[in-house]
Amino acid sequence: MGQHRISRLLQEELSARVAEQSNRQLYTLSVLTALFLPPTLITGFFGINTKGLPFADNQHGSLIVMILALGSAVLAYGIIRALGVRAPRE
Numbered sequence: 001m002g003q004h005r006i007s008r009l010l011q012e013e014l015s016a017r018v019a020e021q022s023n024r025q026l027y028t029l030s031v032l033t034a035l036f037l038p039p040t041l042i043t044g045f046f047g048i049n050t051k052g053l054p055f056a057d058n059q060h061g062s063l064i065v066m067i068l069a070l071g072s073a074v075l076a077y078g079i080i081r082a083l084g085v086r087a088p089r090e
């Protein structure tokens with residue numbers, strides 16, 4: 001009876017550690033997804049080959065779009081921090 005209980009406790013501890021590691025990995029993936037979403041939308045929009053795109057005739061258009069994409073990622077990071085999203089505790 002005691003051996004079965006010890007085995008079950010060890011199994012529960014192992015399951016808890018695996019779940020904690022999975023939560024940390026999912027947190028990291030979620031934050032990265034949130035950070036890369038705005039720049040991905042911007043580059044996707046400017047990646048289409050149509051006439052009349054903003055900044056197409058501007059000499060520094062590519063630089064402006066890169067700054068816009070970087071700025072949107074920084075803004076997303078600021079929003080994540082302002083909402084208080086924190087990494088799972090160890």
